[in-house]
Each structure stands twice: as structure tokens, then as C-alpha cells.
Amino acid sequence: MSSDIIDFLSTRKSIPIKDLAEPAPSDAELETILRIASRVPDHGRLAPWRFILYRGQARVDVGEKLADLAEQLEGPLEEGRRKQELSRFSRAPLVIGVVSVPKPHPRIPDWEKFLSGGAAAMNLILAANGLGYAANWISNWYSDHPEGRRLLGLKSDERVVGFIHIGTYKGELSDRPRPALDEIVSDYAGPAE
Incomplete structure (x- = not known):
């Protein structure tokens, strides 16, 4: 059994963010990526997610805000730690925030709804990979901090599904170990004890 889609999915890898370089997807490619990202299971057709684009100078601005917030929370940062926060969103040429948006529903x-956002994030990665770009999905400390979320453009009732860093990668990476199926798959054997 082989097909282009199965071969593609069987070899997908996340690339370290530090290795993602220009170019980023063009506007037309980005529209394709986002359209595909929104074609996910969505019980009730609620679209309980949205996307925030961090590109150009905005990536640097976000880093400055995160470095300042880290210093407010931890006190003065050592130079290396401050550089780390300053570059959080500028290591890759494009970062897309996938945001879980609350949409009340009596039965869903x-x-x-949060899992639908996770599916959108994974489709986003697959679409970027399908167009020849590399990607990495992270969350990090600021995702769980109310002020961090606010600085990143989220409303108080929204949550981070993930930040997808996208760029170009020209190198070769070996595959990381994957779980053995016999360790993660079982036939149903009745209620758990």
C-alpha cells in the first residue's frame, strides 16, 4: 500500500525552530495553508479557533514584550535568558498562533472544541509541509500566563492551542524514535480497572 499522501505522512518531521530560515510562505501560499487548516472536524460548525499571524517587525515586538514580562515575573534576566525571550518569535520567518475561541454550545x-483547534494546528503544519516548508509546533511559558496571552493578542477568555513556526529548511534530519505500535495499541478488553 503506497500513495503520495501515505508516503508524505509517513515521513513528516518537525524541524528545530533555530533551523527555519527565509523564505516564509508567500501570501498566496499562506492563504492556502490557512484554508486547509480550517478544514477540520468541527462539531456544530462553530469554528472554535482563529489564527494570529506574527511576521515582520511584529515578531521582534512580541519578543521585547515577552522579555519585559519575564523580567517583571522573575527579576532581572541574565543576558542569555533575555536574548532567548527577545528571539522567541523571530527565530522563524513566520509564526502562526492557533487560538482556541470559546463558543458556548449546550451539547458540545x-x-x-479545543481538540478541533489542535486538528487545525496539525492541518496547518501538514499544509505548510505539503508546500515545501518546514514547521514546528510549540506553546511555552507565556501560553499559560494571562498577561502573556494578552501581549500575544488573545482575549481574556481565549487559550493558546499552539504557535506554529514556519520557514524553509534545506538540511537533512534523521528521524527520531517513534513509539512501537504494540506499546500504544490494544484491542478493547472491557472496562479499565
């Missing part, structure tokens, strides 16, 4: 639980 919040966790299911």
Missing part, C-alpha cells in the same frame, strides 16, 4: 463540550 469545551474539550471537544
Whole structure:
């Protein structure tokens, strides 16, 4: 059994963010990526997610805000730590925030809506990879901090699904170890104990 799609999915890898370089997707490619990202399971057709684009100078501005917030929380940062925060969003040429947006529904639980956002994030990565770009999905400390989320453009009731860093990668990476199927798959054997 082989097809282009199966071969593609069987070899997908995340690339370290530090190795993602220019160019980023063009505007037309970005529109394709985002359209594909929104074609996910979405019980009730709620679209309980949205995307925030961090590109150009905005990536640097976000880093400055995160470095300042880290200093407010931790006190003066050592030079290396400050540089780390300053470059959080400028290491890759494009970062796309996938945001879980609350959409109340009497029968659809919040966790299911959040998972739809996770599916959108994965489709986003697959679409970027399909167009020849490399990507990496992270969250990091600022995702769980209310002020961090606000600085990144989220409303108080929104949550981070992930930040997808996208760029071009020309190198070769070996595959990381993957779980053995016999360790993660089982036939149903009745209620758990």
C-alpha cells in the first residue's frame, strides 16, 4: 500500500525552530495553508479557533514584550535568558498562533472544541509541509500566563492551542524514535480497572 499522501505522512518531521530560515510562505501560499487548516472536524460548525499571524517587525515586538514580562515575573534576566525571550518569535520567518475561541454550545463540550483547534494546528503544519516548508509546533511559558496571552493578542477568555513556526529548511534530519505500535495499541478488553 503506497500513495503520495501515505508516503508524505509517513515521513513528516518537525524541524528545530533555530533551523527555519527565509523564505516564509508567500501570501498566496499562506492563504492556502490557512484554508486547509480550517478544514477540520468541527462539531456544530462553530469554528472554535482563529489564527494570529506574527511576521515582520511584529515578531521582534512580541519578543521585547515577552522579555519585559519575564523580567517583571522573575527579576532581572541574565543576558542569555533575555536574548532567548527577545528571539522567541523571530527565530522563524513566520509564526502562526492557533487560538482556541470559546463558543458556548449546550451539547458540545469545551474539550471537544479545543481538540478541533489542535486538528487545525496539525492541518496547518501538514499544509505548510505539503508546500515545501518546514514547521514546528510549540506553546511555552507565556501560553499559560494571562498577561502573556494578552501581549500575544488573545482575549481574556481565549487559550493558546499552539504557535506554529514556519520557514524553509534545506538540511537533512534523521528521524527520531517513534513509539512501537504494540506499546500504544490494544484491542478493547472491557472496562479499565
